[in-house]
Amino acid sequence: MRILKFGGSSVAQAESLKKVQQIVSDICRNEPAIIVVSALGGVTDLLANCLNQACLQDQTYKRSLEKLYNRHLNLSQELKLDTITQSWLKEKFKDLSNLLEGVFILQDVPEKVKCRVLGLGEELSSELITHYFQKSDLNARHYDSREYIKTIDNKGILLNREDSYRRINAIKDEINLAIFPGFIASNEKGEPTLLGRGGSDYTASILAAALDAKQLEIWTDVSGMYTADPRLVTQAIPIDQMSFQEAMELSHFGAKVMYPPALTPVLQKKIDILIKNTFEPEAQGTLISSEPKAERTTVRGLSSINHINLITLSGSGMVGISGFAARLFACLANQKINVSLITQSSSEHSMSVAVHEDDCPKACNIIEDEFAVEIAMNHVDKPKLELDLSIIAVVGEDMGYTPGISGKVFGILGKNGLNIRAMAQGGNELNITFMVRTTDVKKALNVIHEKFFLSTSKKVNLYIAGVGNVGSKLLEHIKSQHKHLIEEKGIDLIIRAVSNSRKMFFTEDEKLIEDWQKKLNEEGQTADIKKFIKNIEDSNLRNSIFVDITASQEVSEVYDQILDSTTSIVACNKIAASSEYANYKRLKQVSKKNNVDFRFESNVGAGLPVISTINYLKNTGDQITSIEAVVSGSLNYIINKFIEGYGFDEALKLAISEGFTEPDPKLDLNGVDVLRKLLILARESGYTLEANDVDLEAMVPEYCLKSKTTGELIERLVKKKEFFENWRKQMNEQNVRFRYIASFKDGKASVGMKTVGPEHPFYNIDGKDSIVSLNTLWYKDQPMIIKGAGAGAEVTASGIFGDIISISSK
16 A cells, blocks of 8 residues: 655646646556645645635635635646536535635634635645546545544644544555545544644655555655755755654754654654655655665754744843743743743853744743743843844754764854854754854855765855956856866855956856856946945855955955955955055954955965965964065066167067056056065065055156156156166176065065176066065075066966965865
């Protein structure tokens, strides 16, 4: 005997019923079956709405009733059922209309009427499905559940097990294909009762237990129970097997596939439950068993409940005094307020309970009344209320035997800046339950799920501001490396937003990398950094990184807000790290407080590992004692071209044509960019250095820097030809070369043109290369040299990419 239950989504429309018919037809070829059906999807809620409207003497209940009738009539016509069935349907709705009219007049809903009205959805669906099966040449017979499932004293889900099981077994041998309506039952007087929320599951569970079935099949619109809610965690996967206890825990904490009381009859008989997908019957589904297979993950699933508030009772008068907990729970229980989570400090100074937000005002008033005397005497504080929270449960039967699960859960939450408001863990360690802000639920579920279920790849969400020359190269690099990163490093870089100085574009589509330019140009909205950051905050995705490839002061000023949203920053923009030292230090502290990264490797030397090397030396106990560096690849390129024989103006034009300079080359030639890089190097080395502490000498005369356009700048450089030719003469006569050098030693910092001889490491620096020389406690006689390409879109993009990968790999 097969017992199958089909939920509301499975029987909602003609097309879905055809799938149900095919599933049942395949089963009935080999063995008898009982089919339990819910009302058409959403019908029970609509019937409840009709009752409420009628009770309030709201005439719109008639329109709602007409819609319900038309929906069932249309279904019967689509299934091509006979006119007899349609006439029966009409009579049923006539009876319903009379009941609602009585409610309208009385402005009251008697319990019997409520049970008749709310149970009508299952009556209707089960009759229609029976007639449809019969029309499809299936030997189906309708059984009224009220004749076989009996409850005690009109108390709904309080089952009269002995009487119900006897009645069901009496028809066991006559069943070929039986159709039972779910949800409805009757008491010993024959009066209609309901089995409560999830009642159709309960009906099927009772039938399976009564007949000692080997298995109960629940057919729904998902392929079993998932490791998390797929609507919140897109990478959730079906669970192939789990224990009864795990299923109970997940169901209690919000997993919608099953309702916990429905498990009770089959749990007592140790009958397996198989959850299957009506719309994908070939999928494996989830087997819930008393003896699941041994090879399985420690954590089986995650679940959550929203709309929860936390009430905390605290006070010195609670310490060492017995009975407080009993009084607290008793006063709530007397008013039928359900407590979802309980936690108490070991000092007994405070106790917190989680209740549904609808019960919260009533609960607070009850607690205040119960402890009014203690509150008046200042022994206990008034209840403290925290709103807009959610409960998350991490469930797994084997967690109690595996050290470190709690550490991993709370560690990964902390790394993503998620704060725990309260937590509890049962003595059997079957679940770890905690509360977070409702706005953090999606992020929390995803980071935990990624930690325990997805060893293949980690999703990293990128928000990129500045998609010009360097930004475009970065996006090209991400696209070309995407497959390699997933396969070799387990990192899945997802572009969530892009922006230039004119437009910005956001998306939930994880394939933006494929056509970001088109989307930005055609669908982008006006660029606004405040709205850009608001989108990051509202999305609240785990593993988020903001990538700043602008040179914008405005963007750098919102770094603290970004870091506070638990989003890491990778900055090509030098402004923040070279701003006032107090601001630089504050940003470092904010990132540390929020457990996120603030990285800016590409600020100095483009893609060269300069800052990371300095940090490595510091972390191993070394100390930087002096810095000497050529850190402007564009300026070095100009000097090298000048050494080759080009005029200074010609060398500058070549650098501009290669894209090595800023759009306004004066920003390179005035030396401020190099000064900023020196500030960053010194600060990362552990020194407090401000811009006005640096002796700055521009590369070219002040006269040239006063030009208003690039064309005028070139003209003025030509006029100063003699000044530059004197450089050439000096280099030739003294066998030296000019380099634009930043240096820091003994607290003194300078930036300017210096000559170096053939023995100096800066004498031979090719093309647009940069070079950094570090003297340390360990590298006294021979400095550590870091040398390589220091300018260009591709190498700068590689430096940014390196920071992204470094953060993603943590």
